[in-house]
Amino acid sequence: MNSRPRRNRVSSTVRNMIQETALSCANLVYPLFIVDGTNVREEIKSLPNNFRWSLDLLLNEIEACINLKIKSFILFPIVNESLKDATATYSYSNDNFYLNAIKTIKEKFPEVCLISDVAMDPYSSDGHDGLVKNGNILNDETLPILAKMAVAQAKNGIDIVGPSDMMDGRIAYIREALDNAGYTSTGIMAYSAKYASAFYGPFRDALDSAPKAGDKKTYQMNPANSIEAEREAQLDCEEGADFLMVKPALHYMDIIRRLKDIHDLPIVAYHVSGECAMLQAACDNGWLDFNQAMPETLLSLKRAGSDIIITYFAKQYAELNQ
Ligand code: PBG
Numbered sequence: 001m002n003s004r005p006r007r008n009r010v011s012s013t014v015r016n017m018i019q020e021t022a023l024s025c026a027n028l029v030y031p032l033f034i035v036d037g038t039n040v041r042e043e044i045k046s047l048p049n050n051f052r053w054s055l056d057l058l059l060n061e062i063e064a065c066i067n068l069k070i071k072s073f074i075l076f077p078i079v080n081e082s083l084k085d086a087t088a089t090y091s092y093s094n095d096n097f098y099l100n101a102i103k104t105i106k107e108k109f110p111e112v113c114l115i116s117d118v119a120m121d122p123y124s125s126d127g128h129d130g131l132v133k134n135g136n137i138l139n140d141e142t143l144p145i146l147a148k149m150a151v152a153q154a155k156n157g158i159d160i161v162g163p164s165d166m167m168d169g170r171i172a173y174i175r176e177a178l179d180n181a182g183y184t185s186t187g188i189m190a191y192s193a194k195y196a197s198a199f200y201g202p203f204r205d206a207l208d209s210a211p212k213a214g215d216k217k218t219y220q221m222n223p224a225n226s227i228e229a230e231r232e233a234q235l236d237c238e239e240g241a242d243f244l245m246v247k248p249a250l251h252y253m254d255i256i257r258r259l260k261d262i263h264d265l266p267i268v269a270y271h272v273s274g275e276c277a278m279l280q281a282a283c284d285n286g287w288l289d290f291n292q293a294m295p296e297t298l299l300s301l302k303r304a305g306s307d308i309i310i311t312y313f314a315k316q317y318a319e320l321n322q
C-alpha cells in the first residue's frame with residue numbers, strides 16, 4: 001500500500017496542521033429576541049437557552065457576548081398584539097421599542113454589528129410577511145412598507161438590514177430607499193433562498209407570529225427546488241445585495257454549496273430555530289453529546305460553504321471555545 005490516508009491523521013498536531021476548515025466566533029451571528037418593558041428574561045420553551053429580553057437586561061447579555069468574542073447580532077422584535085395592524089405601521093413608528101433598542105445598543109456598543117429583520121410579520125395582524133388582501137399576499141404594495149421599515153432602522157443605526165420577506169424586487173427597492181435617505185453604507189443581507197419550511201416553529205412561538213390564515217408558500221420557496229435558488233440569488237446580486245442567505249441551513253447544505261460556487265458575495269447560513277431545537281432536544285434526552293454534536297454541526301455548515309452562520313448556539317459555541 002503506497003497510499004495510507006491514515007498517516008495524515010496520526011496525531012492531533014498533524015490533524016490540526018492539515019485541517020481544511022476553521023470556524024471562528026467572528027463567523028457567528030447570535031439572534032436575540034427583544035420585548036418592550038423592563039426586567040424581562042423569559043425562556044422560549046421550544047428553544048431552550050434562548051430568551052425574550054427587555055432592553056435593560058439585553059444590554060448585559062450583549063456585553064457578556066462581546067467578552068466571549070461574539071460581536072454580531074440579529075435582532076427580532078416581539079410586538080404586543082394590540083400594536084399589530086394590517087399595514088404594519090408600528091414597524092416604522094417613532095415610538096417603536098425595537099428601533100429604540102437598536103439606537104441604544106449602538107450607542108453603548110459601537111463596535112457591534114447589528115442586523116435587523118425587514119418583514120411585516122412581527123407587526124402584521126395577519127401574521128404574513130406581506131400585505132394581505134382577500135387572502136392574497138400583495139407584492140408591489142408591500143415594497144413601500146418594507147422600505148419605510150428599512151429606512152427607520154437605518155436612521156436608528158442598524159448596520160445591515162435583513163429583508164426576510166421574499167417579496168420580488170425588494171432588494172432594489174430597499175437599496176434605492178436607503179440611498180435616497182443618505183444611508184449608502186447600510187448593508188443588505190438578502191434572505192435569497194428562504195424556503196417554506198416546517199423548521200421555523202420555535203421562532204414563530206417566540207414571536208407569536210404564525211400566519212392567521214394560509215401558509216407562506218406563495219412567497220417562500222418550495223423545499224423541492226434548487227435551480228430556483230440560483231435565480232433568486234442572481235436577482236438579489238443584480239439588485240444590490242451585500243450578502244446572500246440560505247435558510248434553513250442544515251437541510252439545505254446543497255443550496256449553500258451551490259450558491260457559494262457561483263457567487264462572489266458572502267454566503268450566510270441561517271441555522272434556524274427548529275434545527276437548533278432538534279439537536280438540543282436529542283442532547284437533553286442524553287441521545288447526543290451537546291459539546292461534540294453542536295460544534296460539529298456549525299463546522300459542517302462552514303465546510304459546506306457558509307461564510308457566516310446565524311445560530312442560536314453562537315454564545316454556547318463561544319463559551320466552549322474559551
Ligand atoms: C419571518 C422570519 C422567520 C424567521 C426569521 N424571520 C419565520 C417565518 O418566515 O415564518 C425564522 C427564523 C428561525 O426559525 O429561526 N420574517
